[in-house]
Amino acid sequence: xxxxxxxxxxxxxxxxxxxxxxxxxxxxxxxxxxxxxxxxxxxxxxxxxxxxxxxxxxxxxxxxxxxxxxxxxxxxxxxxxxxxxxxxxxxxxxxxxxxxxxxxxxxxxxxxxxxxxxxxxxxxxxxxxxxxxxxxxxxxxxxxxxxxxxxxxxxxxxxxxxxxxxxxxxxxxxxxxxxxxxxxxxxxxxxxxxxxxxxxxxxxxxxxxxxxxxxxxxxxxxxxxxxxxxxxxxxxxxxxxxxxxxxxxxxxxxxxxxxxxxxxxxxxxxxxxxxxxxxxxxxxxxxxxxxxxxxxxxxxxxxxxxxxxxxxxxxxxxxxxxxxxxxxxxxxxxxxxxxxxxxxxxxxxxxxxxxxxxxxxxxxxxxxxxxxxxxxxxxxxxxxxxxxxxxxxxxxxxxxxxxxxxxxxxxxxxxxxxxxxxxxxxxxxxxxxx
Amino acid sequence: xxxxxxxxxxxxxxxxxxxxxxxxxxxxxxxxxxxxxxxxxxxxxxxxxxxxxxxxxxxxxxxxxxxxxxxxxxxxxxxxxxxxxxxxxxxxxxxxxxxxxxxxxxxxxxxxxxxxxxxxxxxxxxxxxxxxxxxxxxxxxxxxxxxxxxxxxxxxxxxxxxxxxxxxxxxxxxxxxxxxxxxxxxxxxxxxxxxxxxxxxxxxxxxxxxxxxxxxxxxxxxxxxxxxxxxxxxxxxxxxxxxxxxxxxxxxxxxxxxxxxxxxxxxxxxxxxxxxxxxxxxxxxxxxxxxxxxxxxxxxxxxxxxxxxxxxxxxxx
Numbered sequence: 001x002x003x004x005x006x007x008x009x010x011x012x013x014x015x016x017x018x019x020x021x022x023x024x025x026x027x028x029x030x031x032x033x034x035x036x037x038x039x040x041x042x043x044x045x046x047x048x049x050x051x052x053x054x055x056x057x058x059x060x061x062x063x064x065x066x067x068x069x070x071x072x073x074x075x076x077x078x079x080x081x082x083x084x085x086x087x088x089x090x091x092x093x094x095x096x097x098x099x100x101x102x103x104x105x106x107x108x109x110x111x112x113x114x115x116x117x118x119x120x121x122x123x124x125x126x127x128x129x130x131x132x133x134x135x136x137x138x139x140x141x142x143x144x145x146x147x148x149x150x151x152x153x154x155x156x157x158x159x160x161x162x163x164x165x166x167x168x169x170x171x172x173x174x175x176x177x178x179x180x181x182x183x184x185x186x187x188x189x190x191x192x193x194x195x196x197x198x199x200x201x202x203x204x205x206x207x208x209x210x211x212x213x214x215x216x217x218x219x220x221x222x223x224x225x226x227x228x229x230x231x232x233x234x235x236x237x238x239x240x241x242x243x244x245x246x247x248x249x250x251x252x253x254x255x256x257x258x259x260x261x262x263x264x265x266x267x268x269x270x271x272x273x274x275x276x277x278x279x280x281x282x283x284x285x286x287x288x289x290x291x292x293x294x295x296x297x298x299x300x301x302x303x304x305x306x307x308x309x310x311x312x313x314x315x316x317x318x319x320x321x322x323x324x325x326x327x328x329x330x331x332x333x334x335x336x337x338x339x340x341x342x343x344x345x346x347x348x349x350x351x352x353x354x355x356x357x358x359x360x361x362x363x364x365x366x367x368x369x370x371x372x373x374x375x376x377x378x379x380x381x382x383x384x385x386x387x388x389x390x391x392x393x394x395x396x397x398x399x400x401x402x403x404x405x406x407x408x409x410x411x412x413x414x415x416x417x418x419x420x421x422x423x424x425x426x427x428x429x430x431x432x433x434x
Numbered sequence: 435x436x437x438x439x440x441x442x443x444x445x446x447x448x449x450x451x452x453x454x455x456x457x458x459x460x461x462x463x464x465x466x467x468x469x470x471x472x473x474x475x476x477x478x479x480x481x482x483x484x485x486x487x488x489x490x491x492x493x494x495x496x497x498x499x500x501x502x503x504x505x506x507x508x509x510x511x512x513x514x515x516x517x518x519x520x521x522x523x524x525x526x527x528x529x530x531x532x533x534x535x536x537x538x539x540x541x542x543x544x545x546x547x548x549x550x551x552x553x554x555x556x557x558x559x560x561x562x563x564x565x566x567x568x569x570x571x572x573x574x575x576x577x578x579x580x581x582x583x584x585x586x587x588x589x590x591x592x593x594x595x596x597x598x599x600x601x602x603x604x605x606x607x608x609x610x611x612x613x614x615x616x617x618x619x620x621x622x623x624x625x626x627x628x629x630x631x632x633x634x635x636x637x638x639x640x641x642x643x644x645x646x647x648x649x650x651x652x653x654x655x656x657x658x659x660x661x662x663x664x665x666x667x668x669x670x671x672x673x674x675x676x677x678x679x680x681x682x683x684x685x686x687x688x689x690x691x692x693x694x695x696x697x698x699x700x701x702x703x704x705x706x707x708x709x710x711x712x713x714x715x716x717x718x719x720x721x722x723x724x725x726x727x728x729x730x731x732x733x734x735x736x737x738x739x740x741x742x743x744x745x746x747x748x749x750x751x
Contacts, residue, residue, distance in 0.1 A: 192543075195634055196634065199635075200633030200635045200636065200638075201610075202543055203563050203607060203610060204565075205564075206634065273548060274548075314520065317522055318520055318522065319521055319540065319545040319548050320543065320548075321542040321544075
């Protein structure tokens with residue numbers, strides 16, 4: 001890649017603060033900002049009406065490689081990410097083999113760099129093989145070329161309280177964070193969907209809110225006790241938001257994420273028995289959506305993370321109980337957040353920049369990302385048109401290898417026009433450049 | 435009528451009454467020496483059973499055969515399903531073989547919904563997971579109507595009839611279908627169960643809930659006992675089978691607390707000595723054997739109405 005040759009002059013972009021400016025991208029950084037900039041030989045992009053967000057950062061992506069390249073590869077997943085406005089994604093550890101050694105995380109990191117659509121920061125497994133019984137070599141992954149700082153058994157809960165305590169304690173040595181998939185396993189045996197009125201009617205085994213909230217409460221107390229950093233993955237209930245708000249009020253090092261689908265969709269979608277709506281944690285109720293949105297608005301929930309979980313069609317073209325959990329999300333996340341948070345007046349664009357870039361980069365200890373556009377800063381940018389007419393989502397047109405978007409046919413506002421990774425356009429005119 | 439019979443909850447009162455009245459007509463014909471009718475001649479009904487259920491399968495088989503339909507029994511065991519074939523591929527195979535109707539029993543709630551999206555034929559739900567078992571509810575309503583109709587063949591709805599359903603409502607497709615259909619037909623429903631075996635949001639259901647069987651018995655015209663599945667007995671839903679039986683079982687003493695006209699129902703198969711005592715199951719109040727016979731008539735009515743068979747008098751509909 002010949003980054004130095006890429007010089008872009010972006011005209012009249014609107015910064016998250018609302019201020020309008022030109023941006024000159026050169027040599028991987030924002031060389032200059034101001035009005036009526038000029039640069040000979042620069043490629044010019046008219047960004048009048050577009051918002052220039054810091055490149056989005058996803059704390060929670062399943063890229064499936066190695067092992068399930070039929071569902072997604074690092075190449076297709078990161079192209080999808082770029083199209084969604086992302087310049088960095090955290091690749092979850094539940095691959096085959098599991099990312100529980102320095103070797104696997106380095107491989108994932110290298111494949112990400114080679115693909116070039118966005119940075120891939122591997123997440124390391126907390127326990128060997130996600131087995132929940134022995135710690136993986138967290139230090140080796142931290143010291144590897146991949147510089148892993150976020151550790152998670154996502155898909156599985158580190159349910160053993162002693163093991164969770166040890167993990168939280170151990171990662172303090174290298175400023176790590178444990179990202180917990182909060183799901184009490186005994187309370188969710190055979191669980192298929194949110195436990196409530198709809199599950200009772202449909203005869204699908206329930207996944208009660210308390211199974212999430214009990215683990216979050218326990219983990220907050222453990223993190224406080226050992227003085228370590230806990231990150232709560234995909235918070236899905238109003239009760240969880242309250243517990244996290246309380247933990248933060250104590251000054252404890254607790255952060256949290258919410259997915260776009262939990263901000264917009266409810267368990268009533270399961271009435272169709274179409275497993276496109278089957279996800280873990282499950283879609284909840286309108287009351288939960290209200291609590292999650294309020295939590296994201298007031299900062300109790302730090303960030304939006306996609307939990308992009310691609311699956312091949314046969315994993316969803318089946319009866320509900322037999323279907324895989326999970327939904328794709330990278331390509332629609334920003335639009336979904338506009339719908340859930342901006343159109344409702346809960347967040348402005350500065351808030352969106354904070355929750356989708358600045359804070360997730362900080363939680364992931366990710367240098368060079370999550371920095372508001374300013375002269376001298378890295379040229380990681382997303383140009384977004386919030387005024388684009390709402391268009392129905394068409395998963396068939398997605399760059400992801402998988403089609404399991406729960407927003408299929410749903411009209412969402414906005415359009416990602418361009419994405420820049422260190423000054424190189426990965427997306428232009430809404431299309432991937434490579 | 436809808437194109438499929440997937441849930442009792444989808445039926446209108448008129449649909450439900452049409453099925454029950456048609457079943458009455460067919461039941462009368464079953465009393466003739468020659469039981470077979472030519473009405474579904476040349477039609478193919480597939481029994482697609484992913485769970486072992488000899489009772490329900492032979493009931494559907496008998497119903498289809500009495501209407502002269504060709505019946506194909508497809509059991510998942512030892513079939514392509516055991517070799518990993520998906521429900522969708524199985525369904526498409528059966529359709530290619532010309533199934534006009536598929537009767538499906540599946541352990542996954544919602545499997546008939548999915549099937550209906552994949553095939554052109556009619557789908558009849560013969561029990562899906564913990565969701566619904568609509569023909570069981572129809573045959574139960576048919577039985578109640580006949581018994582409480584004072585000997586004459588039943589007609590109309592079940593307005594004002596007080597039905598008590600006792601046992602594992604949480605996991606029971608029979609309970610869900612019955613609650614829905616009984617509501618549609620105007621009956622009042624009371625559920626009695628240990629709190630562990632009721633859905634968490636049961637207060638939103640249109641029925642009364644009680645934990646005290648003795649208090650409800652004198653106010654019941656019908657008492658419907660649900661089977662206690664073996665797997666509940668070891669999963670802390672209740673401390674022991676004996677305690678369950680003491681608190682929620684129907685024995686002779688409790689039966690004596692029922693009004694004189696009240697009937698005792700059970701969808702079968704029974705656990706004698708657990709949810710129902712032998713002397714209750716075998717008493718004249720028990721409708722358990724009748725329910726089986728009525729099941730054939732009701733399933734005939736469903737097949738006949740869905741498949742649009744020739745008039746019972748012989749003319750095409």
